[in-house]
Amino acid sequence: MTNTQLKYAKLFPVMLCFFAMGFVDLVGIASNYVKEDLGLSDSEANIFPSLVFFWFLIFSVPTGMLMNRIGRKKTVLLSLVVTFLSLVLPMFGDSYGLMLCAFSLLGIGNALMQTSLNPLLSNIISGDRLASTLTFGQFVKAIASFLAPYLAMWGALQTIPTFGLGWRVLFPIYMIVAIFAILLLSATPITEEQPDKASSFADCLKLLGKPFILLSFLGIMCHVGIDVGTNTTAPKILMERIGMTLTEAGFATSLYFIFRTLGCFSGAFILRVVSSKAFFLISVICMVLAMIGLFAFDSRTIIYICIALIGFGNSNVFSIVFSQALLAMPNKKNEVSGLMIMGLFGGTVFPLFMGIASDAIGQNGAVAVMAAGVIYLLFYTLKIKH
Structure with missing residues (x-):
């Protein structure tokens, strides 16, 4: 087997892990079904996506320290095992407590995976091809994201054998994929370089004293808040x-992820000829137009167009903000990376406020909370240097 063939043989199980990373996005459609099954309010149902992303605040930096102790591959395997356990629980019922436990484990597993999988990929692909391979990984992740609503819908309509699970049939389907990912990655030899020096919470939090790092951290929070908010509220x-x-209505969630995926791919090419600042502005304007449309119109077609605009506009925000933060402090990449991953905690904050607002004044309240995040990103555009 040639070096190229060997490299791609190692790449397949890692890409299967990226697919497993996308399981976290099932929380949007799942929370809607649990709300319907249990008769929950919006604020009660939105606790589920909030709980999933809460764990990024707790586990992102400790995961970096864990990687230095046991290695990246073992950390990814641990994340897959935790994800597997999260997918087993809903097969025993959909009580409120059981689903809280399942989504907590899903969030913990995803926090471990988000922090460790990208560095693991850099042990296989390096140099100029790393960025494009990471983009392909995001595409694979998005496939799992937009399949989840369809699997839940098919289960709910009983168009496939569900063994009494109904919409929850998506959990055993994804569980099987997680098992394959664990087995394939375990059997794949990957040579890792010496670990970096571990970062502590204190090292990361000190960087919030740097104005641009703080602005970037808040930008990541807004990006993830809009992402999870649209996933849940559409x-x-x-x-x-x-x-x-x-x-x-579950199609709306898939539509969002389809256009987010298209945005990732087109962004990889557009950013070669357009500056990050210009493309970021275009992306945010797409979301501004979407928010105006969601406030002003009740047409199904226009609502779908607005959801698609949010998906496209929000698709490259994370990568641009993340790269801008790294460029701002190139000598503190480990600490900056850990802090930016902690910013995924925005997926906890936004759904909580959106649930409260929608209970008070309807879904326009939830849109208003997302609009606040879009306005902040418009302000952030002014701070991007190039």
Whole structure:
């Protein structure tokens, strides 16, 4: 086997792990089904996505320290085992407590995976091809994201054998994929370089004293808040305004992820000829137009267009903000990386406020919370240097 063939043989199990990373996005459609099954309010149902992303605040930096102790591959394997356990629990029921436990484990597993999988990939692909391979990994991740609503819908409609699980059939399907990922990655030899010096919470938090790092951290929070918020709220908007059933409205979540995926791929090419600042502005303007449309119109077509605009506009925000933060402090990459991953905690903050706002004034309240995040990103555009 040639070196190139060997490299791609190692790449397949890692890409399967990227697919498993996308399991976290099932929380959006799943929280809507749990809300319907248990008769929850929006604020009660939005605890699920909030809980998933809460664990990024707790586990991102300790995961970096764990990688230095046991290695990246073992850390990814640990994340897959935790993810596997999170997918087993919903097969025993959908009680409120059980689902809270399942989504907590899903969040912990994903926090471990997000922090360790990208560095693991750098042990296989390096140099100029790393960025494009990471982009492909995000594409693979997005496949799992937009398949989740369809799997839940098929299960709810009983168009496939569900063994009494209904919409929860998506959990055993993804569980099987997680098992394959564990087995394949375990059997794949990957040589890792010597670990970096571990960062502590104190090292990371000190960087918030740097104005641009603080602005970037808040930018990551807004990006993830808008991402999780759209994932969770898009079906609710269609149900409230058009009168769709949850099964019909679930397409909105897939539409969002389809356009987010298209945005990732097109962004990889556009950023070769357009500056980060200019493309970031274009992306944010897409989201501004979407927010205006969601406030002003009740047409199904326009709502779909707005969801697609958010998906495209929000697709490259993370990569641009992340890279800008690293460029701002190239001698503190480890600490900056850990802090930016902690910013995924925005996926906890936004759904909580969106749930409270939508309970008070309907889904326009949830849109208003997302709009605040978009306005902040518009302000952040002014701080990007190139």
